[in-house]
Amino acid sequence: MNALLLTPPNQPVRATIALASSKSESNRALILDALTGFRCQLDNLSTARDTQTMIRLLRDTDAPTADVLDAGTTMRFLTAYFALTGQTKIMTGTPRMCERPIGLLVEALRTLGADVTYLGQEGYPPLQTAGFQSTGVNELSIRGDVSSQYISALAMVAPYLPSGLTLHLTGALGSVPYMTMTLQQMAAFGVNATADWAAQVIQIPAGTYTPTAYAIESDWSGASYWFSTVALAADADIELLGLKEQSLQGDSAIVGIMDQLGVQATYTGRGFRLTKKEAADRLTVDFTNCPDLAQTVAVCCALKGIPATFTGIESLKIKETDRVVAIQNELRKFGADLVDVVTNERYEVRPVTAPISNLPVQIDTYDDHRMAMAFAPIAMLRSVIINEPGVVAKSYPSFWDDFKKVATVDEV
């Protein structure tokens, strides 16, 4: 499948979508389960490639190499897991994964007593874990402004250190809800860590996880594309199944953001129903705590004609691709843009102003699932061609099957 042509619906959009479940929650639950000796009952694990890869690599205990492909959480969580459980493993991934930094995590693991060697460039995968001998260290500092995944990775294995671990987080904190999700899931498996976010300290007691039955919620990051679809459609009413009213996921912030972009979300007891309402004429959003929503909101604002100010998107540069550049390149095809007004700090979405040709616009996806899914809702307004649409498999493999419920989807 090289490309998909998406054509606008010629009738009101009415759909019920069974969302993919959260890969973030799934990948945490799988690490916690592994630490109980695989004695948990995990329900509704994600079909996302990132989660399926985690399952496969945890099972494959004899394989010398763990290739995580392009899954960031799988790379970071498994590195900490293999390092602290003393397993010898080569950790590798796609060429892009080998450009995504891991030095802060490796440095922390070495301080605790893990033997970790870089096999390529210092600070990046591939690397090898080869045994653990505790140094007795039970307190360390780690930057909180690069990726919260390092901190989640350390927190999950920390109860198995001889005297637990106190983490002092330095610098401005990003993606805090992902760390909170980690601590809440750890608590559900019987280890109660405490966090003081003002002091930037997390304390994890020594202990063991209890075999537990745990059900994963649907994915709020995946839900965001349906919010954008409703925002851009002339007439839409979509129900998203499996979302909770109180979520562990920070990306549930999409409800408040999309309220301003003209989407009313109402809890139905089995998910959320999305309908249309009046939109604001300008938007300001800080994505520090929900970086994965930035592409969805950028595209939605640009195509809906709503100027916006974005902050907190620095971490987008070290994700599946440099997402800032990718958004800029693709929005420019519509005469819109994401302008860096204060370098690496404040960006402005310049919306589409003049109509462009009616020919389908071709969207490149940069090996990034979120590029494909963030641009798809434009099909509510005009035809678009999504190149390499298979990228969605990373987090939401059934996305295009679901999208057929709201637009015409043809292979080209």
Ligand SMILES: O=C(O)C1=C[C@@H](OP(=O)(O)O)[C@@H](O)[C@H](O)C1
């Ligand atoms: O812990 C997690 O599950 C995630 C944390 C975030 O990464 P950063 O902490 O690197 O921002 C997010 O972008 C990613 O999709 C999933």
Ligand SMILES: C=C(OP(=O)(O)O)C(=O)O
């Ligand atoms: C950044 C993402 O994932 P990861 O860092 O786990 O590869 C994502 O899913 O948008």
